[in-house]
Amino acid sequence: MRLLLDTGESFRIAVGAVMANKARGALTMLGIIIGIVAVTMTLAASNGMQQSFRQAAGSIGADVIYVSRMPWITINDFFTFRNRPNISLQEADKLVEAFAGVAVVNPTMSGRQPLKYRSQVLQDVTIVGTSEKMPIISGQVPEDGRFLLAFDVRFRKNVAIIGKDVADNLFPSADPINKTISIGRYRYRVIGVMEKQGGNTFGGPNLDMQVFIPITSFVKSFGGRRNTNVDVAVKAGSIAAMENLEYEIIGEMRRIRQLRPAEDDNFSINKLDSLMGAFNSVFGAVLGIGLLVTSIALIVGGIGVMNIMFVSVTERTREIGIRKAIGARRRSILMQFLFESTLICVLGGLLGIGLSMLLTLAVNAAGAFTASLSLGIMLSAVFVSALVGIIAGLVPAYKGANFAPIDALRYE
C-alpha cells in the first residue's frame, strides 16, 4: 500500500517537474528523440530489406534444389569454380529423364537481349529459356494469356511470355497478346503477360523485367556452342524430402558426368536455404554495425538526461530536505527522480517512434528502399527508452536520496 502511494506521489512529482521546466525537458528529450529515431529507422530499414528479400526469394522456392555450374554464394574461391564445365542441355535432359515421375525438373537458360516492338526498344532485358514446368517451381503464373505448353517446347515455337514491366514499357496502350516482338534478331509472338512480382530492392533482379521463351527456342536463337549454360531446378515437393533428393541429384550428376570417386563435384547444388543463410549472416553483421553506430546517438541522449537530472537534484535539494523531514524514505526520493528521468526518456521515445513512423512513410513514398516499422520494433523502442531513463537517472537519484536531511534543509 505504502509503496503504491509512494509510486503515485513519485509519478505526480515527476510530471510536475517536467511540466515546470518545459523548455529544458523538451531539449533533453530531443537527444532521446534523435537517438530513438536513429535506432528505430535502422531497424525499420533492415526489416524492410529483409521482407523484400524474402518476397524476392519466394520465387526461388523453399523446396527447390538448383543444379548449377557455380554456387550462388562465392566468398573468395571463385577461381576454383572458374574452370568448371557448363551444364549442357543434354546433361539437363538426362536429369529430367532420370527423375521422371519422381520430381518436377525444369531446366532454364538465360541471357540478355534487346527487345523491340515497333518503335519501342528495351535494352538488356533478361531472356529466360525455360519449360512448361516453370510455374510449378516458382509459382509465377501469367495474369493474361497463357504460359508455355509442352508442345511449344518440343517444337521450338517462337512464343514469349513477358513480365509485367516489359508489358507496361513495350505496350503502353495496346494489348500485348498475339503481338510480334523482336528479341535480338528473332521474332517472337507474345502469348502471355506474367503477374506483377515486385520485390526488386537492393540491386536484386527485377522479376518483372523478364521474358520467358521455350528453352529449345532459346538454344536455337541464342545458344552459341560455348554459351549454353543450363540451370536445372528440381522440386522436392516438401522440405523433408530435400535431403535425400539432394544426394540422389548429386549421384545422378556424377554418373552423367562420369566422375571418378576421387574427383570433386564439378557442379554446385544451390538452395534457398543456403542463400538465406548467407544473406542472414551478412545482413546480421550490417545490422549489428548499424545499431552500434546509431546507439551512440542514444547514449549521448542518455548522458544529456543524466546531466539534467543532476541539475534537477541539486535544484531541489531543499525540497528533498523537506520531504525527508516529514517522513519520505530514501526509496521515495530515489523513485521520484527515477520516475522523472524515465518520464523524459519514455516521452522522448514515444515522440521518436511517431517521427520514425512519418519518416517510414516518407522513405517508402520516395521509393528508394522499403522500410517497415513493426510493432515489435516500436515496443522495443519504448522499452529501450525506459531503460535509458532508468540508467541515466540512477546515479543522480541515488545522490539525491542520500542527502542528509539537515544539510538539505539548510541548502539555499
Place this chain on the structure above:
Amino acid sequence: MDSHVDASTGNEVLLQLRDIVRTYEMGSELVHALCGISLDICRNEYVAVMGPSGSGKSTLMNIIGCLDIPTSGDYSLAGEKVADKNESELADIRNRLIGFVFQTFNLLPRANILHNVELPLIYGGIARAERRHRAEQALERVGLKDRLTHRPNELSGGQCQRVAIARALVRNPSIILADEPTGNLDSKTGDDIMGMLDDLHAGGQTVILVTHEDDVAAHAQRVLCLRDGQVESDVMNVDESVLRNARAG
C-alpha cells in the same frame, strides 16, 4: 522501555535524553555542539529552548526531531530508542511522531496547500480518501479550509505558517517541534501563530519550540536555556498563566 513516569509530577515521560553528545568535524577541528545533555520531557509539556547562537539549540532540535543522530548518548522518543534505528526507520519516526514547524515554513512551492498537508499522510501510507479528509480537517483547524487549491506563493507568511502547522498536525504526532516559528513574521501574525500553538498545547499536544525571543518563550511552561552545548538553566515559567490572562483580557 515502553512508558516512563516522571517521579515528581507523575506524568508520562515522552522524551528521554541521556548524556547526549554531538560533535562535528569541521576540517581538522572537532566542534562540540552538545556536550552531555540529559533531559526528560513529559507528555503535554510546553517547552521553550533558548540560548544564544552557537549554544547548540538547533543541534538539540535536530536530534529531538530525529533529523540528526547523537555522537553518543541515549535518546528515546515515545519508548523507542532512536540510536538503534536505520535511516528508513528514522524517516518513519519523523513521519509518525514528529510534526515540524520551521521558521521559513518549508512548504513545497509547486504543490497546492491541500497537497502540502497531505504529504505526511502519503509517506505514511494513508489511502487517498482518508488522506484528503484528514488534510481538510487539519486545514480547517488552522482556518484555511477555503484555500485548499491555493499555492504557497498566493498566501501571506502567517497563512503559510498555518499551513505548516496543519501539516505538522495532520498525523497526530507525539510532539510538535517548532523552530523559530515566528522568526519570519511580523509581531501581530507571530502572536496569532503562538496563540495557535497555545491552543494545541491546551488540547493535550506536546510542544517544543526553539526561540531567542523572550516574549515567545513566555508562552511556554518550561524554559530551557542552553549555553556552550550544555543546559544552563531549566525553569518552570511561572508567568505563563499571567501572560495568557493578560492577553485574553
